[in-house]
Amino acid sequence: MKTIGLIPQRPPFVMVDDMEIISPEHCRTTLLIKEGNLLCDENFFGESGLLEHIAQSAAAFIGDKSLREEGRIWPGYIGEIKNFNFLGFAKIGEVLTTEIRITTIFGDVTAIEAHTSVSSDADNQHLVASCAMKLFVDRSHA
Numbered sequence: 486m487k488t489i490g491l492i493p494q495r496p497p498f499v500m501v502d503d504m505e506i507i508s509p510e511h512c513r514t515t516l517l518i519k520e521g522n523l524l525c526d527e528n529f530f531g532e533s534g535l536l537e538h539i540a541q542s543a544a545a546f547i548g549d550k551s552l553r554e555e556g557r558i559w560p561g562y563i564g565e566i567k568n569f570n571f572l573g574f575a576k577i578g579e580v581l582t583t584e585i586r587i588t589t590i591f592g593d594v595t596a597i598e599a600h601t602s603v604s605s606d607a608d609n610q611h612l613v614a615s616c617a618m619k620l621f622v623d624r625s626h627a
Contacts, residue, residue, distance in 0.1 A: 488514070491548035491558065492541050497523055500538040504545050509587075512549075514542040516581040530575040535614040536566070539599045542583045547595055547620055560623045564594065569616040575603040582610065593622045 488501045505513045516538055518525065524534030540563055548558045575581055582602050589596040596619050604610040 486549070488541070488545040491545040491552070493544075493560075494541060497521075499541070500524065500534065501541045501545055504542070504549065506546075506549065509550065511584070511586050512542075512546040514538075514545060514583045514585070516583075518575055518577050518579055518581065520577050522577070525577060528577050530577075530579075530581075532569075532571045532614075535571065535575070535581070535601055536569065536616070538581055539583055539585075539601060539614065539616060540618070543585055543597050543599065543618055543620055546585050546597075547622065551622065560626060562621045562623065563618060564621045565617075565619040567617040569614070571614055573603070573611070573613045575613060576605075579603050579605050581613075588617070593624060595620045595622065 486504050488504050501514045501516055503515050507513060518530045524530060524537060544561060547561055552558050584600045586598050587595055588598055598617050601614040602610045603613045
């Protein structure tokens with residue numbers, strides 16, 4: 486599923502290509518890192534890019550969940566990022582795969598855990614980042 490429309494970002498700042506919904510609590514997103522990506526530095530996609538990819542992945546997942554359950558997408562904000570672990574760079578031509586799992590929903594706050602792997606082929610994946618986030622959905626704009 487394409488993520489444009491589920492997130493507020495527009496090209497050239499979109500850091501998620503596709504999303505696969507696994508369940509109401511879990512999704513998987515991908516991003517092929519292409520030449521010219523705004524967050525690449527000398528062909529490397531580092532901490533800021535990985536964190537932005539995770540944030541956009543979470544936003545797309547929460548947006549899709551909201552659209553399915555409530556018929557619309559609400560504005561949202563990152564309320565907290567915890568335990569960000571940067572384990573390595575990705576390079577142009579590699580694919581990021583991020584697993585997002587909802588750990589808690591309390592009112593308008595959704596807590597997630599994210600794990601991002603990188604691969605140049607299906608047999609060579611390794612973890613490059615992980616974190617926990619809290620996302621706030623702003624339903625005050627009815």
